[in-house]
Amino acid sequence: MSILYDTDKSLKERVAASLDDDFKHNAIKTAQEVFYVGRGKLVAEMEGWEDLRRHAVEVRNHVTENLDYYVKKFATNAEANGYIMHYAPSGDDALWEVLDIFEEHGASYAVKSKSMMTEEVGLNEVLEETGIKITETDCAENILQTAGSKPSHIVVPALHFDREAIADIYRKKRGYEGTTVPEEITHYLRKILRHEFMEAEVGIRGCNFAVAETGSVTLVTNEGNGRMVDTFPKIQIVFVGIDRIVPDLESLDTMMALLPRSAVGAKMTAYFSLDSGPAGPGEIDGPEEVHIILMDNGRHTLANTEFEDMLRCMRCGACLNICPVYRHITGHGYGSIYPGPMGLVLTPGLVGYDDIDNMVFACSLCGACSEHCPVGIPIHDLIREHRIKIVEEGKNHAIEVPIFKALELFWSNVPVYKAGMVLGPPVMKALAGGGDALDASSAWIPVVKGWTSTRDFDVLSTKRFTEWFKNHEKLPTEQPKQNEEGGEQ
């Protein structure tokens, strides 16, 4: 996989397919609620939360403003810790470095702990093409790999499969004989993957934060697969993005106070490891040789631009957990490994505007994401910024310009996203069927369209959304202006 996938389908087709999948909707809805409620509870009881966010913003901005210095400092100190450094300005550079490491050791078997950076460069596909076996060890990633599917959420990527489907996948592919009880399936995975951890020659992992001062890399996990990858294979490869760097251990604490709370509504994950070099003298476990792939792959182009705030992102997924559009079109609708609000900013930031279809229009600019972002990224403003640039560069419809103005007025009046969060997919599908006069480029995203049809602006600003919808339903169905809504039957 690279950043974009399913590119043979249009965004519209992907959204239509996602809207038709009731299970997927409900799964995403539950996830959003669980994480959102959990986060809300923890934040409410934490008096210093806002100051913690502000501090995180100043720390991350300081690093961005001095990114070259901190990249160098981290690289230098990591090397002093005994890490073998590889520098990858591009994703392809990263792939070459990894292939070199495998070749040098004649290695052909790797275990991997979930890493978005490796997804970004399509590492699995490349390794598999060269005959290297690579096993995903995160439960969800293993399910996806076994099923040949794609992640639908950046934190819990296999939400779109229910327990029956998952049990079936393992029955067919691995000879699983147990029930569909999640506990039994999980313990089955514990058993089958344990051998793989012990036998693999190479462990591949990501890095949540890299510490410049100490040359350390870190890993935040719950399942323990990250620790297994980090403990048993003798050779280890760590993917580190240049936007993962924090200055020192104190700032690492700030990030860790924010990350699990924002990501999964927990104070801390089961495991957080701070690694500072290969196994030390006399240590029996832990890797003998660790390679760090320090990768840019387009990130630096965000610095010193209107998008530089995005370099603060710590991939917690809080913006996905609150986003009403994400709820309805799910991770697969976007066609990027970085879906949801953060994905709408990051994806074009990394790959440009040419191949992303109308992705950045899959957003109602409600601003809930920005409000919940632990590092204060004005996500919806940046999405709007992308839209403006796209229009300016003539890459999309000029019709968008007046729409943005209307939307701004609209959102300044109605906190409709709150209502949108409680609407079910059937409602969204129903909305998909209606016609629309103005908002041609986002009309096919029902949840957006439903809120942005100009004829309803006045109504919406004076009534609650749900009440409005009750009345709206009673109206005769209008004839679609263009028959291009694929989302409903």
Add this chain to the structure above:
Amino acid sequence: MALGKKTLDDLLNPISKQLEHKGVAENVELPEWTFKAVRYTDGLSHDELVDMFAAEAEKVKVKTYRIKADGLAACIAGIVGAGTPDDGEACSVVCASDERFAAAGLYDTIEGEGLVNKLTIWDNERGQENIDDALVATYGITYATAGIAETGTIVQPTSATCGRAISLLPLVHIAVIDASTIKPTMLEIMEDIEAKGEKLPSQICFISGPSATADIELVRVEGVHGPMYVNYVIVE
């Protein structure tokens, strides 16, 4: 080696250019930070911190025991003797090699009472055998260097006498923590590490409860790749 192998400068130059820097600065001082968050551990007495540590640990499904130093061996023997819902009759233990365990009579108690089939005390001379033992062990026993009250977390560095496998492979992890080492938040732990200024161990693992997942329908399941049960023995 690929011909086009990139150097650190190849990585840095575009970044500097983008930032409109003439080159990479020799030194950048950290600014005076404007914001410092209050933490809900602020102003708590040490006793209250220990209480919070135990309470937070219980919240993340850790069983806690608060004992006096002379009760260490008996407490752990009790945990091991009680068994787990999952284990069969045979049970073995892998334990960090630590003078404090020896002094507390832990090794003698475990072996003497005939509780286990095998006790492995981590010994780097035995190499891979330690890991093989940990793979089949029901219990792994370590001495944590500190605890964190805010999150019920223990701080577990790796060393030649305490391998990573001990707190990772067995079904049950028993961690001993001196109450005196319990700090309010991770910040104090980090400050201590920086104040010492020593080279960091290859790994410091912050552990907060059993390994867990919610990847299947968001149903929480404990015991994924790490321990299914975690016990903290807090020595006061």
